[in-house]
Amino acid sequence: MKRWLESLGIPKKLWLFHLVTALTSGIVAGVIMILTVWTIARGNANTDVQIKASIMADNILPSLQFRDNAVAHDILAGLGRDRDILRAKVIEANGETFAEYLPERPGLAKRLRSKDLIRASIPIMDGKDRLGTVELVRDMNSVYRETTIYTMAIGVAMLVSLLVGSLLILRLQRSITVPLANLTRLMKQVSERNDYTHRTEVTSRDELGDLGLSFNHMIEQIQQRDTALGHELSERLRAEEQLAHLAHHDPVTGLPNRHFFRKCTQDLEKLQGSTDHGMALLFIDLDNFKYVNDTFGHDCGDQLLTEVAMRLQGAVRSNDIVVRFGGDEFVVLLQNVRETALALQLAEKLREILTRPLRLNNQEFVVTCSIGVAVAPLHGRSAEELLQNADAAMYHAKSGGKDGVRLWETTMSDQSTARFSMEADLRHAIDRNELEIHYQPIVDLASQKPVGMEALLRWKHPIQGYVSPMVFIPVAEESGLILQIGEWVMMEAFRQVAAWSADFGPLSIAVNVSARQFRSPNFTARADQIARDSGLNRDQIELELTESMVMGHTAEAVRIMHELVDCGFKLSLDDFGTGYSSLSYLKRFPLNKLKIDRSFVSDLPDDAESAAIAEAIAGLAHTLGMQVVAEGIETLEQAAYLADRQCRYGQGYYFSRPLPASRFPAYLAETRARLLLESRQESSRRHT
Ligand SMILES: Nc1nc2c(ncn2[C@@H]2O[C@@H]3COP(=O)(O)O[C@H]4[C@@H](O)[C@H](n5cnc6c(=O)[nH]c(N)nc65)O[C@@H]4COP(=O)(O)O[C@H]3[C@H]2O)c(=O)[nH]1
Structure with a gap:
């Protein structure tokens, strides 16, 4: 029952509740009302018969006194109008019937035998004497009638109230169930469709x-x-x-990066077991990217890289992979290429495409590149091995004059390893006292007098002997060791020249500064501190910068240069004329000297072009209020030629090779003595 009730919906429950309540209350109220009506009707009938009997007793008294029972009968017959009176009787005191009235009613005898009769017996008194008794008998019909009518009225009232209640319940039920049904529908919508x-x-x-x-x-x-x-x-x-x-792509070119390359090649190798199916790897390095980046700024550099990326992607097949591997390094993975000839042919095609002129910032550039090629399985069975070998081949293409393609050969790995071991050795060079500075005199061309010197670094490798700075300075630059080495050079050279200046009078020292040093955040502060510690005057110190390091990011370079000049240092521009000198910038630089590169000096005085360039540089420097130093003077003619063309200073083997510190004082002393002697001889010649 309980289960059945629980399974019913709210409308049915409401209906059931309403029916049970209405019927129970209706029945209880009805029964009570019917009983009440019955009791009252019965009481009324009883009273009625008593009253009628009393009246009859009063009326019949004279008939009894005069013993006229006909009158008595007539009086009793007056009750005949009352349909409920079944018998009226006058009984004398002796118990004999004096008069009796029985109305003519159908079934009277049967009705008189009924148990539900109301009887009234009233004495007929004459004073204090009782003459007889009036007896009335009536049935319960009126009581039944009345009760029936009431019962029917109650029934109708109950039906009406049930109807009205049902209507109300219906409304109530709708007012409850409709919102609930709406809510339920909505909830389903939310839970099932997330709507x-x-x-x-x-x-x-x-x-x-x-x-x-x-x-x-x-x-x-x-x-x-x-x-x-x-x-x-x-x-x-x-x-x-x-x-x-971002993790797998280069933000500048949008190409996959080295992480992508590694993942991709690992996946390929997993899929295909090895690289036996054929795979060629091209390692591409742009030759003059650093120059473009330094000279024309990063934006220009980025444009260049993007253009290179586009050209590479446009030139390979869709299943080949082009990756930007690092700064100006790109890797191209050519799939299903087994023949070295084909790989070389493709590499050559890419080199040719990359070297086509391109326009950046309204200027035309030609970017060359060096490409190393390694082909699987001949040059390596894994992508990593191919990469290393293609990288080594690329280095050889670069050191072989750039702008070329090289296929990997077994001997190359040894050379690459040698480069890495050089870097490792260089790390310990300062601690192990393997670095030395040699000093090359800078001479006043007119008087031939040494006025200063250039500090040139030497590395005395324990096994290889002297290693050229042309070889190890790039390694130091790339590895960042140049910062430490550069500071050491300044410390050592400033200290040394301070000591010589005390003995020989003020001498100037020119120190080469690398691009990385120049751009390091605290370069000026460090140089200033080192100069202060050495005791050397700032105006004796000349920092040699190169064109490429000051032409790029000009504003920043000019700021650093002014910082250095404000500290009291002199600045000179080394190897002038070999780069891509922008003469318009030159006048913004606070330079003290321009150094004519030795490539323009070596063919002097016969080569007209070199002579014109040397002369133009000297003229330009003169116009801008700068002094000129010619490098690489090897002959008297060169020295004389340059001296005649506004070139005040010179250095080169003609005057002296770079000398170790131990030999430099002797050189100074000898030169001075020689010059003194020569000047005395000259003056005595004049006098004679
Ligand atoms: N053929 C010929 N050569 C001559 C003559 N006179 C001088 N030289 C050489 O010319 C180079 C001049 O130095 P550089 O242009 O600054 O070029 C330097 C400079 O760029 C760099 N370098 C040397 N020392 C340092 C250093 O301490 N720091 C930095 N950053 N670079 C250095 O290494 C380069 C090469 O230095 P070195 O091999 O010492 O070569 C030196 C010097 O030995 C000559 O008459 N004929």
């Missing part, structure tokens, strides 16, 4: 109305959270995608 757009209609202000409002509010909040969550989720997904893209 938060709908709201339930709130029509009442009762608890159900509150429930509807609360539900709508809840949906509203869920919708907002859902939207926010969805937004957040899509943001996060986008960020994750972006991160994944």
Whole structure:
């Protein structure tokens, strides 16, 4: 029963409740009312018969006194109009019937035998004497009638109230079930379809109305959270995608990066077992990217890289992979290429495409590149091995004059290893006192007097002997060791020249500064501190910069140069004329000297072109208020030629090779003595 009740819906429960309540209360009330009506009707009938009997007793008294029973009978017959009176009788005191009236009613005898009769017996008194008794008998018909009528009225009232109650219940039931059904439908929509757009209609202000409002509010909040969550989720997904893209792609060119390359080659190797199916790897390094980047700024450099990336991608097949491997390094993985001839042919094609002129910042550039090629399985069975070998081949292409393609050969690995071991050895060079500075005099060309010197670094390798700075300075630059080495050179040279200046009078010292040193954040402060510690005057110190390091990021370079000049250092521009000198910039630089590169000096005075260049540089420097130093003077003619063309200073083997510190004082002393002697001889010749 309980289960059955629980399984019923609210409308049916309401109906059941209503029926049970209405019927129970109707029946109870009906029974009580019928009983009450019955009791009252019976009481009324009883009273009525008593009253009638009393009246009859009073009326019949004379008939009894005069013993006229006919009159008595007539009086009794007057009760005949009352349909409920069944018998009226006058009994004398002696018990004999004086008069009796029996109305003519159908079934009177049967009715008189009924148990439900009301009897009234009233004495007929004459004063204090009782003459007889009036006896009336009536049946219960009127009581039954009355009770029946009431019962029917109650029944009708009950039916009407049941009907009205049902209508009310129907309304009540609708006012409950409709909002509940709406809520249920909405909830299903939310839970099954995650659709938060709908709201339930709130029509009442009762608890159900509150429930509807609360539900709508809840949906509203869920919708907002859902939207926010969805937004957040899509943001996060986008960020994750972006991160994944960034982790595997180069932001400048959009090409896959080295991480992508490694992952991709690992996947390929897993898939295909090894590289036996054929794979060629091209390692491409741009030859003059650093110059473009330093001279024309990073934006220009980035444009160049993007253009290179586009050209490479446009030139390979769709299943080949082009990767930006590092700064100006690109790797191209050619799939299903087994023949070295084909790989070389493709590499040559790429080299040719890359060297086609391109325009950046309204200027035309030609970018050359060096390409190393390694082909599987001949030059390596794994992508990593191929990469190393192609890299080594690329180095050889570069050191062989750049702008070329080289196929990997077994001997190359040894040379690459040698480069790495050089870097490792160089790290210990300072600690192991393997570095030395040699000093090359700088001479006043007119008087031939040494006025200063250039510090030139030497590395005395324990096994290889003297290693040229042309070889180890690039390694030091690339590895960052140049910062430490450069500081050591300044410390050693400043200290040394301070000591010689004390003995020989003020001498100037020119120190080469590398690009990396120049751009290091605290270069000026460090140089200033080292100069202070050495005791050497700042105006004796000349820092040699190169064109490429000051032409790029000009504003920043000019700022650093001014910082150095403000500290009291002199600045000179080394190897002038070999780079891509922008003369318009030159006048913005606070330079003290221009150094004519020895390549223009070596062919002097016969080569007209070199002579014109040397002369132009000297003239330009003169116009800009700078002094000129010619490098690489090897002959008297060169010295004389340059001296005649506004070139005040010179250095070169003609005057002296770079000398170790131990021999430099002797050189100074001898030169001075010689010059003194020569000047005395000259003056005595004049006098004679
Ligand atoms: N053929 C010929 N050569 C002559 C003559 N006179 C001088 N030289 C050589 O010319 C180079 C001049 O130095 P540089 O142009 O600054 O070029 C330098 C400079 O760029 C760099 N370098 C040397 N020492 C340092 C240093 O301490 N720091 C930095 N950053 N670079 C250095 O290494 C380069 C090469 O230095 P070195 O091999 O010492 O070569 C030196 C010098 O030995 C001559 O008459 N004929």
